[in-house]
Amino acid sequence: MKVHIIGGGNLGVSIALGIAKFSKNNQVTVTRRNIASIQYLSEYGIAVSNDNKHNIQEADVVILTIKPYQVDTVLAEILPVIQDKTIASAVSGLSLDVLQTKTNYEYPVVRIMPNIAAQFGESATCISFPEKYAANASPIVDLFQDLGTAPVIDEKLMDAATVLGACGTAYALRYIRASMQAGIEIGFDSNTALAIAAQTVKGAAKMLLEEKVHPEQLIDRVTTPQGCTIVGLNEMEHNGFSSSLIKGIKTSLKQIKG
Numbered sequence: 001m002k003v004h005i006i007g008g009g010n011l012g013v014s015i016a017l018g019i020a021k022f023s024k025n026n027q028v029t030v031t032r033r034n035i036a037s038i039q040y041l042s043e044y045g046i047a048v049s050n051d052n053k054h055n056i057q058e059a060d061v062v063i064l065t066i067k068p069y070q071v072d073t074v075l076a077e078i079l080p081v082i083q084d085k086t087i088a089s090a091v092s093g094l095s096l097d098v099l100q101t102k103t104n105y106e107y108p109v110v111r112i113m114p115n116i117a118a119q120f121g122e123s124a125t126c127i128s129f130p131e132k133y134a135a136n137a138s139p140i141v142d143l144f145q146d147l148g149t150a151p152v153i154d155e156k157l158m159d160a161a162t163v164l165g166a167c168g169t170a171y172a173l174r175y176i177r178a179s180m181q182a183g184i185e186i187g188f189d190s191n192t193a194l195a196i197a198a199q200t201v202k203g204a205a206k207m208l209l210e211e212k213v214h215p216e217q218l219i220d221r222v223t224t225p226q227g228c229t230i231v232g233l234n235e236m237e238h239n240g241f242s243s244s245l246i247k248g249i250k251t252s253l254k255q256i257k258g
């Protein structure tokens, strides 16, 4: 498949690198207006251009990784030259309905919500599409399965997916940062504290994904009665650990919904 990514920023570059590294038989082009910072992508076989229409005719799918306010300009530029190509949008808050209206209901559209771990083949990419475009969406689902997981979800959950799966990367990193800071306070140098905190989160996530159990079942295996884990966990909860995470996630969702 030939993939044309418009918007070679944080997400667009992550997807391009993920495709280059983890997905076989796909070719990628990435565009943005100022290409100096992404010229290095050519080392991975990724074509880079500052012309959104460059190579677009050959593409099977056009992926939009631009900001919401950049959509109208980009569509005005590309729609006249892409005939019936599939448009896959990762633009947060842009519903399939609005995208179809903006594209005059003339193009197959798919909504994708990856995260920047696509670059490492570890994105959780939620995908939705109008039923009539299921055949167009199928190769896109396959592509994102190569870049991690790619559940197809109801479109009404796409904003929630943006928060949980895309913003979630930042929340997880903030947890790791806090652990690292605590690690320094209890005696580790910062590099060692970070390495331990990050690997511990990776290990916890791997156990959950492989054992497919509720987190609390694994927590039970760590918490020795009257031990140091449970007193620490309870102190975190007394200070609003879970509550602040839930409130933060709901606040992020409110921001998307406007």
Ligand SMILES: NC(=O)C1=CN([C@@H]2O[C@H](COP(=O)(O)OP(=O)(O)OC[C@H]3O[C@@H](n4cnc5c(N)ncnc54)[C@H](OP(=O)(O)O)[C@@H]3O)[C@@H](O)[C@H]2O)C=CC1
Pocket (backbone or CB within 6 Å): 006, 007, 008, 009, 010, 011, 012, 031, 032, 033, 034, 035, 052, 065, 066, 067, 068, 070, 073, 074, 090, 091, 092, 113, 114, 115, 116, 166, 167
């Ligand atoms: N970052 C993330 O983790 C995630 C982001 N998203 C969504 O993806 C979208 C992009 O986010 P993000 O990558 O963070 O943003 P960035 O600002 O990093 O990337 C957007 C890119 O679009 C380029 N761009 C702007 N205008 C044009 C244009 N007319 N033609 C071509 N390229 C253009 C910009 O480069 P230049 O100015 O050089 O043209 C820029 O590199 C947003 O809608 C965001 O909500 C979704 C999930 C995760």
Ligand SMILES: O=C(O)[C@@H]1CCC=N1
Pocket (backbone or CB within 6 Å): 092, 162, 163, 166, 167
């Ligand atoms: O912060 C944002 O708005 C975007 C959407 C998901 C991740 N980054």
